[in-house]
Amino acid sequence: MTELLIKDDHRRAVEALRRSYEAIPPGTPVRLAKKTSNLFRWRDPSEAPGLDVSGFNRVLSVDPGSRTAEVQGMTTYEDLVDATLPHGLMPTVVPQLKTITLGGAVTGLGIESTSFRLGLPHEAVLEMDVLTGDGQIVTATRDNEHRDLFYGFPNSYGTLGYSLRLKIQLIPVKPYVRVRHLRFDDAAECARVLGEITESKTYDGEPVDFMDGTVFSAREQYITLGAFTDEAPYTSDYTGQEIYYRSIQQRSVDFLTVRDYIWRWDTDWFWCSGAFGVQNPTIRRIWPDKAKRSDVYRKLVAYDRRFQVVARVERWRGLRPREDVIQDIEVPVERLSEFLEFFHDKVGMSPIWLCPLSARERWPLYPLEPGKPYVNVGFWGTVRLPPGQIPEYHNRLIERKVAALDGHKSLYSTAFYSREEFWRHYDGETYRRLKESYDPAKRLLDLYDKCVGGR
DSSP states (O other): OHHHHHHHHHHHHHHHHHHHHHHSOTTSOOOEEOSOOOOBOOOOOOSSOOEEOTTOOSEEEEETTTTEEEEETTOBHHHHHHHHGGGTEEESOOOSSTTOBHHHHHHHOOOOTTHHHHOOGGGGEEEEEEEETTSOEEEEETTSTTHHHHHHOTTOTTSSEEEEEEEEEEEEOOSEEEEEEEEESOHHHHHHHHHHHHHHSEETTEEOSEEEEEEEETTEEEEEEEEEESOOSOOOOOSSSSOHHHHHHHOSEEEEEHHHHHTTTTTTTTTGGGGGTTTSHHHHHHSOGGGOSHHHHHHHHHHHHHHOHHHHHHHHTTOOOEEEEEEEEEEEGGGHHHHHHHHHHHTOOOOEEEEEEOOSSOOTTSOOOTTOOEEEEEEEEEEEOOTTOOTTHHHHHHHHHHHHTTOEEOSSBOOOOOHHHHHHHTTHHHHHHHHHHHOTTOOSOOHHHHHTSOO
């Protein structure tokens, strides 16, 4: 009965949203009214009211028999994981941060340590209901009349429509995850092992369920392997005083509950909590555990971005300005060591996150070659600008290097491509066909204008 009531609430929310969308005057920019965001494409706040999607934040059902779930598009992965773990299940790929939404991960891409085995979050989608730019609500699957939208939706960032309901595959879990941290002094050797495990899904004859990596310097990098286990001699807790990323250098073997493993990076926003002093033991003791979360830190960054507190202090001190270098890129695994050598030399930021992946199918707006091993490289921080350089100096260098290495760049943060370059990388021909079919009046923003133009 409860499930029927939830689905009835969903139907009413759909109708209310349709009416709300139809009421927006033609020519008025359409945006979502969301409480949280994990994007780092900053723009001035809009005075126009956003489209209210607050009624689309629930898990509609979990089916342990078929290992599937029906989920509304604005549901956070935190709520989704809380709904599936009691059934001994989890989403195939759970992005690292709790407030990423399922719809956001599908339209904007997501990745995590199961991606070397299971691809990206959108590859677990079986069907989705989408409010398209022309105001229609369609159900898209791999093999129905809207299959072009199904395959074109990932990396469209809400410029073709908004997902309202998604049916996704789930995978079984065990209570604990055994973690091993393997150190490498040489980036080429680290890349070779990442590629081998991505291909074989094993290491030393044992199955690998999770894999990512951390680079602390050109001479210190780690591959972290995880495997489900029914028992654990102990479990580590990185939600209080202890810090997960530091344990990578301190332990060779570790055990976490499956939930703590899933959210191991969220407590300290990988390592970025250090910018707020939260890794100082004294400050950490008085900082509430419930505020050790990525969304709290992101709000602090947004506040500083708006009022330029740090920048003003540094100007007063006579320091050179800093450039935000907040990006995720993918390069073929055989080009990883070349990218890292460039990054250490030209950017010099650490730590760096590595996450191998292998796409299971071809998705045109982010055209990774299916079955080919890539490595996602994530780096998030600020770097001082060299004297006389433009504010986007490092980001532009990175864009050019990624293109030269046959890689791809995620669009959740700043991008500087020319329009011609952009559409060459993100299949402009396919995008134009989809835009003409599902948003002919162009009520939603163009992908280039949104992700590069900053509109």
